[in-house]
Amino acid sequence: MHGDEITHWVALHRADPVAFDAARETVIALELARARPQDTGPARQLLARLRCDTDGVDDEQRLRRAARYMTAARAQMARAIERLEQAAALRVAN
Numbered sequence: 001m002h003g004d005e006i007t008h009w010v011a012l013h014r015a016d017p018v019a020f021d022a023a024r025e026t027v028i029a030l031e032l033a034r035a036r037p038q039d040t041g042p043a044r045q046l047l048a049r050l051r052c053d054t055d056g057v058d059d060e061q062r063l064r065r066a067a068r069y070m071t072a073a074r075a076q077m078a079r080a081i082e083r084l085e086q087a088a089a090l091r092v093a094n
Helices: 003-015 018-035 041-054 059-093
Strands: none
Touching: 003 018, 003 041, 018 041
16 A cells, blocks of 8 residues: 555545445455455454454544454464465475
8 A cells, every 4th residue: 555545545534434334344345255155264354354243433542452453463464475485395296
């Protein structure tokens, strides 16, 4: 995401939080639609948990909770990449 895009999203959130949420949901839906269905299960589950966890909380708490989810997702991705690298190294060794 480039600076101009971030500025746009911040401005939209400040001007109209409901429109921001609608636009965010649209972007998420489009990204999920682009992926293979078998690859979207974990992402859909994570989004459902995030929505449940952030429903009805103020913006600051929502941001903190979303950051926790992003950190957890990043750690999960790093573990998956490490497993892939180990599997590739085993294949090369054999």
